[in-house]
Amino acid sequence: MEQLKKSRAFYCLECGKCTAVCPISTFNKGYSPRRMLAEGIFYGGRDLLSDRLLWSCLTCQLCSQRCPVDVKYSEYMRDVRAEAYKEGRWGNPSHGGALLHIMEMAASPGLKQNRTGWITEDLRIKQKGEFLYFVGCLPYFQDFFAKDFTFEPVSIARDAVRVLNRIGIEPVVLENERCCGHDLYWLGQLEKFDELGRLNMKDIEESGAKTVITACPECALSLKKLYPERLGKAGYEVLHISEIFARSIDKLKFKELNMEVTFQDPCRLGRYLGVYDQPRQVLSSIPGVKLHEMRRNRRGSICCGTTNWMNCDASSGQIQRSRLKEAKETGAKTLVTACPKCQIHFRCAACGEQEEKSDLLVSDFVNIVASALEG
Ligand code: SF4
Ligand code: SF4
Numbered sequence: 001m002e003q004l005k006k007s008r009a010f011y012c013l014e015c016g017k018c019t020a021v022c023p024i025s026t027f028n029k030g031y032s033p034r035r036m037l038a039e040g041i042f043y044g045g046r047d048l049l050s051d052r053l054l055w056s057c058l059t060c061q062l063c064s065q066r067c068p069v070d071v072k073y074s075e076y077m078r079d080v081r082a083e084a085y086k087e088g089r090w091g092n093p094s095h096g097g098a099l100l101h102i103m104e105m106a107a108s109p110g111l112k113q114n115r116t117g118w119i120t121e122d123l124r125i126k127q128k129g130e131f132l133y134f135v136g137c138l139p140y141f142q143d144f145f146a147k148d149f150t151f152e153p154v155s156i157a158r159d160a161v162r163v164l165n166r167i168g169i170e171p172v173v174l175e176n177e178r179c180c181g182h183d184l185y186w187l188g189q190l191e192k193f194d195e196l197g198r199l200n201m202k203d204i205e206e207s208g209a210k211t212v213i214t215a216c217p218e219c220a221l222s223l224k225k226l227y228p229e230r231l232g233k234a235g236y237e238v239l240h241i242s243e244i245f246a247r248s249i250d251k252l253k254f255k256e257l258n259m260e261v262t263f264q265d266p267c268r269l270g271r272y273l274g275v276y277d278q279p280r281q282v283l284s285s286i287p288g289v290k291l292h293e294m295r296r297n298r299r300g301s302i303c304c305g306t307t308n309w310m311n312c313d314a315s316s317g318q319i320q321r322s323r324l325k326e327a328k329e330t331g332a333k334t335l336v337t338a339c340p341k342c343q344i345h346f347r348c349a350a351c352g353e354q355e356e357k358s359d360l361l362v363s364d365f366v367n368i369v370a371s372a373l374e375g
């Protein structure tokens with residue numbers, strides 16, 4: 001009942017606009033957000049708790065953009081999942097659940113990690129200071145995905161610091177930074193999320209940082225909105241790295257890059273945080289970079305097909321391949337995303353069976369900006 005009230009589910013008009021636009025419903029006709037709401041409203045939601053499709057929603061918020069009565073469907077999913085989790089029910093975690101278990105372990109207060117092993121000698125960082133770079137899961141992704149998907153997740157972290165140094169910022173990097181907990185939040189593990197939030201907020205406060213910068217939209221959403229909502233206001237501002245690059249654009253001197261690119265709006269950066277213009281502004285300021293827009297862009301952008309390392313299935317692959325096709329149809333040769341996880345999922349889809357392969361390059365926004373730096 002509480003979930004129905006908080007998410008405004010009772011206002012649902014059963015118009016079906018959510019189902020019509022949902023990327024999961026497009027490829028899996030058994031999934032319908034309208035039906036999932038009706039199950040809760042008319043039948044008490046008991047069957048939902050054991051429905052494996054409960055874990056398929058990407059919480060991408062595309063349906064909420066179309067809903068005429070502002071039903072907060074992603075929040076409804078989070079709360080029903082929290083109920084299911086309490087009963088010991090879960091979805092089908094990708095990669096054997098290893099990445100989710102790392103997040104859970106990160107909530108142990110006594111945990112000691114090596115979170116700075118990726119830092120090379122040319123990068124300038126500090127122990128305490130005004131700016132803090134929140135790295136996110138990149139060092140873990142390096143171990144999981146670098147070999148199979150032939151890319152270097154930690155290169156995003158190195159390039160982030162490289163560009164920040166060029167702007168004149170020597171950021172703090174926490175020696176024992178924890179996972180932000182984003183995925184656990186959307187999977188309904190709210191106690192673990194709160195524990196991670198408390199540990200991270202304490203370490204950030206102690207660093208003296210007044211501005212936290214991250215290149216991961218999920219970390220940005222957790223630190224900027226979800227922690228304050230659940231744990232109280234913080235004494236620092238949180239920015240996605242595209243925002244600080246855009247603010248400091250006059251300090252960045254670029255050489256010419258001959259590139260035709262299109263930009264993937266990550267759900268968390270776009271629909272959740274409203275950051276659409278800054279990455280486009282920075283990319284367009286690099287000489288020789290031509291930005292093409294996909295048909296579905298900005299508020300109408302389509303998710304990369306998998307979230308929270310959960311229920312990655314045939315429809316996830318179909319969403320990813322349809323998005324790669326849409327990107328290619330723009331004439332771009334490179335799909336640029338500002339989310340490391342989008343890149344992982346797109347690379348995974350692009351290296352499938354022969355007929356599914358895509359020759360579109362997939363790259364991170366930060367790597368492109370760093371490659372354009374003069375000198
Ligand atoms: S949040 Fe996204 S995946 Fe979930 S029902 Fe809405 S449109 Fe579909
Ligand atoms: S779009 Fe909104 S009102 Fe229409 S069925 Fe979906 S949740 Fe209900």
Ligand code: SF4
Nearest residue numbers: 094306312344345348
């Ligand atoms: S798309 Fe690939 S990398 Fe992403 S969750 Fe699915 S299997 Fe893993």
